[in-house]
Amino acid sequence: MALDTTPKGWRSWVRYALLIVMAIIILFPIYTTIVASLKPGNRVLRNPLVPDSFTLDVLGDAWTQGRLGKYLWNSAVVAIIVTMFQLLTSIMSAYAFSFLRFPLKRFFFAIFMATLLVPFEVTLLINRRTVDSLGWLNTYQGLAVPFLATAFGTFLLRQVFMQIPKDLNEAASMDGLGHWGFMREVAVPLVRPTLGALGLFSFLASWNQYLWPTMITTEDDMNTIQSGLRLLRSSDLDKPNLIMAGTIIAAIPILVVLVVFQRQLVRGLTAGAVKG
Amino acid sequence: MSGATKRRWRDVPLAAAMLGPSLVVLIAFVLYPLGRAVWLGQQRCNVQATKCRSVGWGQYTDVLRSNEFQSAVWVTLKFALITVPVGLALGIGLAVLADKHMRHIGFFRTVFSSTVATSVAVASLMWLFLLQPSVGVLANIGWLNDIFPVIKEPGLLNDKGTALSSVAISSIWANLGFTFIVITAGLQSIPRELQESAFVDGAGGWRRFTNVTLPLLGPTLLFTTVVLTSRAFQAYGEIDLLTNGGPVPQQSTTTVTYLIYGSSSIIKNNEGLKAAVAVLLFVILLGLSALQFRGLGKRVHYGS
Numbered sequence: 001m002a003l004d005t006t007p008k009g010w011r012s013w014v015r016y017a018l019l020i021v022m023a024i025i026i027l028f029p030i031y032t033t034i035v036a037s038l039k040p041g042n043r044v045l046r047n048p049l050v051p052d053s054f055t056l057d058v059l060g061d062a063w064t065q066g067r068l069g070k071y072l073w074n075s076a077v078v079a080i081i082v083t084m085f086q087l088l089t090s091i092m093s094a095y096a097f098s099f100l101r102f103p104l105k106r107f108f109f110a111i112f113m114a115t116l117l118v119p120f121e122v123t124l125l126i127n128r129r130t131v132d133s134l135g136w137l138n139t140y141q142g143l144a145v146p147f148l149a150t151a152f153g154t155f156l157l158r159q160v161f162m163q164i165p166k167d168l169n170e171a172a173s174m175d176g177l178g179h180w181g182f183m184r185e186v187a188v189p190l191v192r193p194t195l196g197a198l199g200l201f202s203f204l205a206s207w208n209q210y211l212w213p214t215m216i217t218t219e220d221d222m223n224t225i226q227s228g229l230r231l232l233r234s235s236d237l238d239k240p241n242l243i244m245a246g247t248i249i250a251a252i253p254i255l256v257v258l259v260v261f262q263r264q265l266v267r268g269l270t271a272g273a274v275k276g
Numbered sequence: 277m278s279g280a281t282k283r284r285w286r287d288v289p290l291a292a293a294m295l296g297p298s299l300v301v302l303i304a305f306v307l308y309p310l311g312r313a314v315w316l317g318q319q320r321c322n323v324q325a326t327k328c329r330s331v332g333w334g335q336y337t338d339v340l341r342s343n344e345f346q347s348a349v350w351v352t353l354k355f356a357l358i359t360v361p362v363g364l365a366l367g368i369g370l371a372v373l374a375d376k377h378m379r380h381i382g383f384f385r386t387v388f389s390s391t392v393a394t395s396v397a398v399a400s401l402m403w404l405f406l407l408q409p410s411v412g413v414l415a416n417i418g419w420l421n422d423i424f425p426v427i428k429e430p431g432l433l434n435d436k437g438t439a440l441s442s443v444a445i446s447s448i449w450a451n452l453g454f455t456f457i458v459i460t461a462g463l464q465s466i467p468r469e470l471q472e473s474a475f476v477d478g479a480g481g482w483r484r485f486t487n488v489t490l491p492l493l494g495p496t497l498l499f500t501t502v503v504l505t506s507r508a509f510q511a512y513g514e515i516d517l518l519t520n521g522g523p524v525p526q527q528s529t530t531t532v533t534y535l536i537y538g539s540s541s542i543i544k545n546n547e548g549l550k551a552a553v554a555v556l557l558f559v560i561l562l563g564l565s566a567l568q569f570r571g572l573g574k575r576v577h578y579g580s
Contacts (some may be wrong), residue, residue: 018373023387029402029449030390032413036405048413089298096294100287108295115306119561121510121533122554125547126309126316129325149301179290208395210513211537226513229397233404233517240411247401255393266461269392269454270499 037062037245044241062232062245070221071228072253075207078143078224082206083199085144090153090198095183097154098161099169112151120211128215138222143213147206153198160191197267200257204268207254225250310558317552325547339552344527344535344542348553349560351440352531356508358444359451363504364497366448367455372485374456375463385460392453396513399450404518407432407442433519436528443518443529447511455500462496463489502568509561512537532557 035051036044043053063069096102097109127146136142164187172182188195213227223231232246258265318335321328339345370388374381391399406413409431414420421428426435432442466489474484490497512533515521520540521530527542535541536550536557543549 012378015373015376015378019381019384022370022373023384026387026391026449026452029399029406032406033402036413045411045416048416089301092294093298096291100291100294101284102288102291103284108299111307112298112302115302117562117565118306118310119506119510119558121536122313122558123306123309125536125550125554126312127305130304130309146301146305149298151298151302154298179287210396210516214516215537226395226397229401230517233401238411240405240408243401244405247398247405251394251398254395258393265392266457270458270461270496 033244033247036241037248039241041239041241058241058245059249062242062249065242066228066232066246066249067220067223068225068228068246068249071223071225072250074140074143074222075224075226076253077140079203079206081140081144082147083202085148086150086153086202087195087199089149090157091183091188091195093149093154094157094161095179095187097158098164099166099179099182099187112154115151116155124212124215127212131216137216138219142216143222143224144206146212147209150202153202156198157191157194160194161187164190193264193267196261196264200261200264200268203257204254313551314555316548317555319548319551321547323545328548331548335548336552336556339549339556344530345532345553345556347527348530348532348535351527351529352509352533354440355444355447355511355529355531356505358441359447359508359511360501360504362444363448363451363455364500366452367459367500368493368497370452370456371459371463372489375460388456389453391450392457394450394453396450397517400446400514400517403442403446403449403514404433407446407518409434430523434523436523436526439519439523439528443511443514446518447508447514450514451504451507455504458500459493459496462493466492498568502565505564505568506561509533509557509564532560 032048036048037058038051038055039053040055040057046052093112097105097112123146131137131142131146134142136145168186169182172186173179177185208226209224210226210230213224214230217223217227220231229246229250232243261268316328318330318333319328320331320335374385374388394402405411407427409415409428412427412431415428415431426432426438432438470488470492471484474488479487509531510533511531515529515531515534516538519529521527521534521538522540523529530538530541532553535543536553538544543553
């Protein structure tokens with residue numbers, strides 16, 4: 001109890017001091033990146049901590065020389081395709097596992113769950129050969145198709161579909177509403193929060209993919225923003241401010257997405273923590 | 277009987293239509309590659325990987341016994357043993373620190389969450405710019421170099437003693453936003469009454485933390501540990517961008533994943549060996565998740 005008798009003001013000052021110190025440490029890499037991206041090339045190594053000169057030219061150069069517009073576009077196309085298809089395929093398969101009767105249901109569900117145990121590291125090696133033999137290197141199909149379905153999403157949506165009373169489904173079918181209708185009109189609207197969380201999760205996971213795009217992209221134009229940053233790093237290491245400007249540009253879209261969808265963020269990040 | 281059978285089979289066409297798309301993708305891009313990788317692991321291929329022939333399952337034991345594989349496993353373990361406990365402790369510390377109703381607390385929460393917006397490439401390039409010996413930020417701060425000459429010569433990422441820890445710091449930083457958000461959400465789901473009744477019972481701040489907060493945070497911490505561990509074992513982008521698996525010749529930052537996919541990996545032209553290492557990584561990860569759920573799961577307190 002001794003601690004609790006200390007003056008309130010004193011303890012809150014200690015807490016503020018700790019908060020400020022931690023905030024400075026966490027913001028430090030972001031701060032130095034922004035400072036560097038706003039300095040002209042000849043000034044970047046002098047006083048790296050002080051924003052003593054200002055230009056937007058470097059950001060412009062990074063945008064054009066690094067072809068970041070094209071790469072951001074590619075990332076957006078792939079992430080949107082992947083997200084939409086993952087939602088669609090997850091809704092359908094979760095619906096089948098929750099509301100339909102068919103033989104070997106447990107077996108098929110076990111197959112889905114088994115895929116959750118297989119890490120990307122094992123499959124990508126072979127998937128590169130598959131994508132190559134389909135002629136899909138350097139294409140949107142190649143970037144997206146291997147990720148169009150997810151057992152994780154199926155599992156997550158099945159958890160919430162199972163909470164919908166079976167009576168509701170039977171009543172709907174007596175009213176002449178078939179399974180597709182029930183799915184569209186009742187089941188999907190009821191689980192909208194989970195869909196939002198899953199959608200954000202899928203989008204972030206796809207947008208942040210690094211290994212796969214570097215594996216199947218050999219043409220400059222088909223890079224995503226992540227593999228594009230890798231190119232920028234290997235080509236221009238003597239121009240650190242250019243790389244830093246590229247890094248800032250690459251970070252902005254996802255920052256916007258997170259601010260817009262911040263309500264879904266916590267659920268999206270903790271989606272895997274649902275109890276079985 | 278016939279009615280029941282009819283009901284059992286009635287939904288089959290619909291089920292096929294609904295499960296079909298997922299099944300095709302999961303079989304073609306998850307299950308088939310797994311089987312194919314297991315098979316490829318006992319083959320030897322030419323450099324273009326166009327022709328492969330079986331050399332026997334002994335290739336797996338050869339890989340297991342090889343110095344390269346063992347060193348990569350050791351590096352991966354060290355990487356996980358740095359990033360997971362430190363990342364978890366920092367996440368808990370920040371979440372507890374910011375879990376109070378104070379003025380401007382929203383600002384600090386936003387700052388602590390901010391790194392969730394950085395992809396591995398963005399985070400790694402920011403740290404590359406900090407740590408580079410020639411053009412880096414730290415190398416151009418005079419007094420810092422006087423205390424730690426390693427920053428300039430040979431550079432934190434080029435010294436075999438500091439390379440892995442430097443990559444680990446960048447990785448911890450990049451994951452901190454995620455850890456903070458998840459643990460904060462866990463803290464906020466703990467009923468305030470429990471804290472208050474512990475307070476009434478005379479438990480001090482630290483005892484309330486260890487006896488009430490930590491146990492109730494169990495499921496959240498288990499989830500965070502599992503995610504951080506699997507991220508550590510699968511870390512690739514930060515190594516590719518910061519060190520390329522080096523410094524050579526010790527390959528101090530060549531993790532198992534980098535050994536498979538890295539552009540300067542010693543087996544980069546040997547598809548068979550790569551597949552064997554990938555399958556062994558899969559087995560390690562399987563064992564690890566079984567261990568985490570058995571060992572930690574028992575001690576986790578599931579509230580409500």
